[in-house]
Amino acid sequence: MKTTAIILGIALTLGAVVLPASAATKFEKYQYHMRENRLMRGTKTASLAAIETSGLAKPGAGLAHVATILARVSEVGANSVCFPLQGIDADGAEVSDEAKDAIKLVVKQATWRRVGLICRVTVPLKLGKRARLALVRTAADALKRQVELICWIDAEDPADLVAEFKKIAPRVIVAATEGGDVQVVNEIPAPSDKGPKLVLGKIPPLERRNIVSFLLPDAPQSYDAFDEAYTHPSERLPWTPDNSLLTEEERADGWTCLFDGKSLDGWWVKGTNPKGFAVKDGTIEWAGHGGEMLMTHDRYDNFILRIEWKIVKDGNSGIFLRAPRANRASKIGMEFQLQGDYGLEPEKHITGAIYDVAAPLVNAGKPAGEWNELEVTLDGTKMKAVLNGQVVQDLDLNDNDELRPRLRRGFIALQDHGRYVAFRNIRIKKL
Secondary structure, eight states: OOHHHHHHOOOOSSSOOBOOHHHHTTSOTTOEEEETTEEEETTEEOOOEEEEOSSTTOTTOOHHHHHHHHHHHHHTTOOEEEEEOOOBOTTSSOBOHHHHHHHHHHHHHHHHTTOEEEEEEEOOGGGOHHHHHHHHHHHHHHHTTOTTSEEEEEOSSOHHHHHHHHHHOTTSEEEESSSSSEEEESSOOOTTOOSOEEEESOOOOGGGTTTOEEEEOSSHHHHHHHHHHTOOHHHHSOOOOOGGGSOHHHHHTTEEESOOSSOOTTEEEOSSOTTSEEEETTEEEEOSTTOOEEEEEEEESSEEEEEEEEEOTTOEEEEEEEEOSSSOHHHHSEEEEEESOTTOOOOTTSTTOBTTTBOOSSOOOOOTTSOEEEEEEEETTEEEEEETTEEEEEEEGGGSTTTTTSOSSEEEEEEOOSSOEEEEEEEEEEO
16 A cells, blocks of 8 residues: 555545554555544544435445435535445344445445445334344444445444444444444534534534534435535625626627636635635646645536646646536546646546546647647537547547436536646636
8 A cells, every 4th residue: 555645535624634654554545443532534534524315325226326416415515425224124134235235336436436424224222122233233244344434323222232333343433322433413512522523414613514524314405505505705705707808709609708817716726725726927827735626606517618728747637527516526527637648649547538437539738838729518418628629529428327427517627636737718608
């Protein structure tokens, strides 16, 4: 395992604490564990902002079903999702193989998208103690290798049940009202109340969300509440595009200028470094680590985007299309790949690719340091991209299993990948 990969961890929190590599090398990047009374995921403190869903791990459900739900929660800002353990027989003695396969699929797809997971195991009091313990043992046996999720034992007297679960699945983090690694509560805890908490039904104030986890119920209003809570302050400010930079023909044809050449008005930085992007000589430049993504003020569904970009040799960046508020934009929306890779043969990670999915028809990028002209059209499921006058993508998203469940609406964003890249003349036309 590479130390650099471990240190990267996962951006599940607004203010992650990174541990020294030597203190966490035994933990995989997406594994939950406890350290000094803190909930960790890999090398970073973790707080889960979750929505409960009833059908995520439904036995027999396929990739499209799982990916669609993960995209929906990510769209509004949830970094995690909760699902019930299904497929337990009437005696609570066995979980069906089909249900176990469904959980494995969910864990794989969620981790790939950097979405956190809570598996809810409901243990009714009416079953009686022996049956309740048997049910928990069955759940523990089914989940004992799924260290990329948290098990919530939902019971009225959970302490003995948690202890029984831990005998079989000691590496799985457990949430419960008592006896668990994470305490399940109904009210937002006071700052003086230490230890990881999972609050049911309430969103903590902004300054507590990197410490206190929370879970909203499976209801339409939960998605609205998330979208409101995770709206960036810049999105709430009025924004009037400066269309004076457009030609008279462009204005008449319905184009909007997304970059005024002077400021980042109409954009907001998602990462922890607000100076990660800067304006210089009429361009938006990568200026330092920690910006993560530079996001548009508005979200878009169907549009034509025109943008010019340049990059250094061996540089790496991207333009995110229909990006979500949370989690891995390149796997939930799409990333149009930008690389300093002039002359290389087309494959799914080079300039013009839909990152990790679709190779470009041709590598049409110019040599490092030269300006490239890109036009991307997204109209429903149809996508076409023209780079420097050459068609590099022309496809129907529904024809690709990976792209079919991706978001159909989201932000346009410019990627911080730790190397210099610059953008200018950014225009959009809604379709």
